Amino acid sequence: MSVLETKNLKKHFGKVKALDGVDIDVREGEVFGFIGPNGAGKSTTLRVLLGMLKATEGEATIFGKDAWSDAVELHKRIAYVPGDVNLWPNLTGGEVIDLFVKLRGVKRSERREELIRRFQLDPSKKSRTYSKGNRQKVALVAAFSSDADLYILDEPTSGLDPLMERVFQECVMEAKAEGKSVLLSSHILSEVERLCDRVAIIRDGRIIESGSLADLRHLTRTQLLLQTKQHVPDLGEQPGVHHLEEKDGALVFQVDTEKLDDVMRYVSGFGIVKIESTPPTLEDLFMRHYEGVEG
Amino acid sequence: MNKRLYANTGVLARHIARQDRVRLVIWVAAFLVSTLLVVSAFSTLYSSETERQAMAETMENPAMIAMVGPGYGLDNYTVGAMLAHQMLLLTAVVVGVMNILLVARHTRGEEEDGRLELVRALPAGRLSSLASTLVVYTGANLVLALLIAVGLVAFNVESIDVEGSLLYGAALGVTGIFFAALTAVFAQLSESGRGTIGLGMAVLLLAYMVRAIGDVSSEALALVSPFGWIVRTETYVNNLWWPVVATLTAAVVLAVLAFYLNAIRDMDAGFLPSKAGKKQASRLLVHPVGLAVRLQRTGIISWAIAMFVLGASYGSVLGDLESFFADNEMMQQLLTPVSGVSLTEQFLSMLMAVLAMISTIPALLFMLKLKGEESKGRAAHLLERAVSRTRLMGSYLVLALVGGWIMLSLAALGLGVAGNAVMEDSISLGRFYESAMAYLPAMWVMLALAVLLIGLAPSLTVVAWLYLVYSFIVVYMGGLFQFDEWVTKLSPFGHIPELPVEEVSWLALSVLTGIAVVVLVAGFAGYRRRDIQGG
Structure with missing residues (x-):
């Protein structure tokens, strides 16, 4: 069963066709890799799926609901991590995580402490002192402690060291084991290879190949x-x-x-x-x- | 209305209030304290009716009308009337500035920095960010209005009654809400936080100037500007409430427009087009000075236009000033003419002081950009290449010195050209220019202070701004508050000879220049030694 689906999704910025008919579907309980070089349309697709950009044409649905008009309802079940996390400089990492939890309308969970420990994050520091990797960890802790049903991750490991990348991969595996679905956009291909059940390759706003890794290998x-x-x-x-x-x-x-x-x-x-x-x-x-x- | 568009506005509003608690308390306290200080000064300095009436006479002066608005209640110029007439407009302008800066930061600033993206991915509505910002700032402006009103009533001055004080506070509050809503609209139009602030400030300046010209020559023109409404409350005299209602209505219309524009646009998009840049760097750009100029090009051009227009709008009242002096015998006796110098020329030096201090704002901005570049980690791009720290700082200093000189020149030119167009007895442009250039050494001292702060204590660069604000208060309003002379002499602008009335004092100008050079050297030395921050 598909939890996330786009059909002939198009997004134009003026004359630029950022997305020119994107079709992807993520099934329940799978990790779906979304790969392509910079500027191919990965982030644009994800932003349409998150209801931040309005599609010019086509459909984008998550859990059977429209990504634009039902955004607030959907976001209660989705966790998102962008590739470039910017935080409020005068709040600590811990405060930011709590704000995100509060916006979700759920209670603080024990997972929060566990994840902070695993990612070796110091939550008492002001965000302005965090390096890029540490800001990324804040977003990852907030996402994985949220008990979402779908994780949308846009190059989430940029800036992480190899040890933390491993922790991230464990978190994705655990989510999958719990039956959660993951849409992982990345250009770290080894990561995608290790984690993903199926992948789609995007080029110039179109999906040029998609299927399981085994299927794709057959073509090569x-x-x-x-x-x-x-x-x-x-x-x-x-x-x-x-x-x-x-x-x-x-x-x-x-x-x-x-x-x-x-x-x-x-x-x-x-x-x-x-x-x-x-x-x-x-x-x-x-x-x-x-x-x-x-x- | 779709409730989901505003989901979680409350949580976000608390988040904004929490982030801004210190900043807002400082702003509001500053407004309250300065207003009460003025009341206290007025009631002691102008305690007798004769003194107040003497001041009322000067308020018919077109230059004063241009600066503070049309006089009212001048027959019985009470302390309350003095306060509202001379301080309400100026305070309202600063309240507008506060709202532009803070609202731009929470709307387009959040979006530009990518923090809105994180919030929007959570179950927060599409309009919640804008809604929470406007809720918090409407609240902040109302609190400001109420505190000012309560403070004024509590001061217990006879002519400062309850209704007038409520109106005084309300006038400030609704001006604040108006500029908050206006900034919210600009945040939808521009794609950057800087652009939003720039548009807001430009409209604020324009509104002030339109009102100034309108108040002197045509009331219909003054009524185009929200500041033109505010000065017509005639607080503490007739207590008219329609300007408050009008401003609030305009604010609501602007807010609705902002919500509409926000609802129909994509995140990160603006309605004003941003054009594509050049693919290659020009020859000028690949030099530290060229880079400093290129990075601030928009600012330089906008300030240059603004300074010329500002000079010209002051100049445009000089004609009225001339006929005012001709008709008013008392003023002629009050200001004993210096031989060979017309009464209008005596006014020039005061206008020049104001123009010189305003020209110092862009000069300081150009210099302090170096600190911004450093904390964003971009100065390191140059320093790790073959650019020495002295050369880098020197490049910004050159831009600030030349930029400040250009700004002052344009202001003087605008004043001279517009002034001569409306006056019967013209004053030579050289004379305008000469009295403007006398202020350069004071500007150099301000720039040197900025260099010193960047070199030794980069976290304290705000001190340079505070010193400029101090200078503005003591030089511009020193006469009004009858400060002791030493208070004025603490500012470099207090040492400039008032050309053409006074003689050129080469000693004072040389000493100021000398101080500037010494402070500059210390600043450069400090910048060479300290750690470079950011990255």
Whole structure:
């Protein structure tokens, strides 16, 4: 069941088409990765979903309700963390967390203390003294102590050190284990790879690919390192072979996943000494979608 | 009305009140204390009716009308009438400034800094931020109105009665609410907090000037400005309430407009277009002085226009002033003419002092920008490259010195050109310019103080502003309050010879310049030694 859905979502700023028909859906209990480079429309999509921007065209619904007109009702069940958190300089981190809890209309929970400890945040300091990472932690503690049903996270780990990034990932896993849904926008692909069940890739305001990581991998290439007894002629001319190079007497190349079988049959005739295969990373996948776009 | 648009307004209002508790208490206390000090000064300094009537005579002067509004109750100029006539307008202007600064900060400022985004992602309504700001500031202005009224009544001066005091407070309160609502509209139009404040201040200045010109020459014009309404309450004499009702009505209309505009726009968007910038830096920009100029370009241009217009609007009353002196024998006896100097010229030096102090505001702003750049961590971009601290500070100083000189020149030019257009006996532009330039050393002392503060105690730069406010009070109103001479001499502006009436005192000007140089050197030395903050 979808908890969050956009259909043909468009947002124009004057003549600029920031979103040009975005379709995503986040299902209950899953972590959904939303990836794309800066300026592709990630934050715009999230802001439309949070009822801060009004869609020019199309639908954005959360829990079956309209993201714009039912914003206040919806926000009681949503927690949001932006990538660049700015706080009131003369309030302490603890005060800011309590303000957010109060605006939610719930009681302070024990989770607050637990999360402050895990994120190693000093809640007694004024926000003006916090570094970027610490401001980010304030927003994360407020979000994860809120008992929301849907988490919308927009590059939430920018500025966090690797230890805190790990804590963040644990929090996302715990939320998922409790049956919560998460929409995670990021360009840290290793993070998305570790956490997400399904991903969507956005480019120039359109979703160009979406599905489970396994599905997406199928569409991409496998990296192979091959050493043979005999010289392999015309390997570069075989369909589905890319980026052929010779390195220390071995051949390094990429193969389209659907051509893997044909290529293996071809090279096996030359006496394989050594073969190593690396599964495509999300980064390869991502780069493949973006390569050639700039040119 | 959709209730959900205003969800959680109460929680946010408490949040704003809590953040501003110290700031608001200081502002309100300052208004209360200064108003009561003025009452106390007036009732001791002008205790006899003869003294008050003598002052009433001078209030027919068009220059005074331009500054404080049309006189009323001059036949029986009581302490209450003096207070309302001479102080209500000025106080209302400052109340307007307070509301512009604070409301801009809580509306567009919050949005620009991204804090509104966090609030809007919580179950808070789309209009709750604006609503809570206006609720808090309407409340603050009402408290101000009530405290001023109670304070005035409690002071127990005969002519200061209960109804008049309530009206005095109410006039200030509704002016505050008017500017709060106006700023709320500008917060929807502009995309930045600075832009919002700029629009608010521009309209406030314009409203003051329109009223000044209108009060002198055409009442219909004065009634375009909310300040034109406020001076027509005739507090403590006729106690007219219609201006209070009119101002409040206008405020409500503006507030409704602000809510409407806020409801139909996206977050972070404004209705005024922001144009795309250049892709490459020009040759001038890539130099510390060029950068300092470029960063403040809008401010420099706006201030330049404002100073010229301000000078011109003062100049426009000089014609009326001339005929006023010609018709008034008592004034001719009171101000014994100096040989070769017309009565109008005697007034010039006082106008110049005011213009010079106002020109010091942009000069200080240009200099203190260096501190703002430092605390935002942007000065470090230059210092970590091959720009020395002395060169960086020097660049801002050059801009402040040249900028201050340009501002003062434009004000003098505006005064001279407009003045000569309306006067029968013209005064040469050189004379205007000369008496303006005499104030440069005083401006240098103010700038040197700002440099010293940036160099040694950057958290105390507000002292430079307080010193300017002090100078303004003692020089501008020193005569009114009959301060001792030493009180005036504590300000650099108190040492400037009043050209063309007095002789040029090269000694005083050299000593001021010398002090400025010594203080500057100390400031530069301090800036080289201390830690750079922010980042």
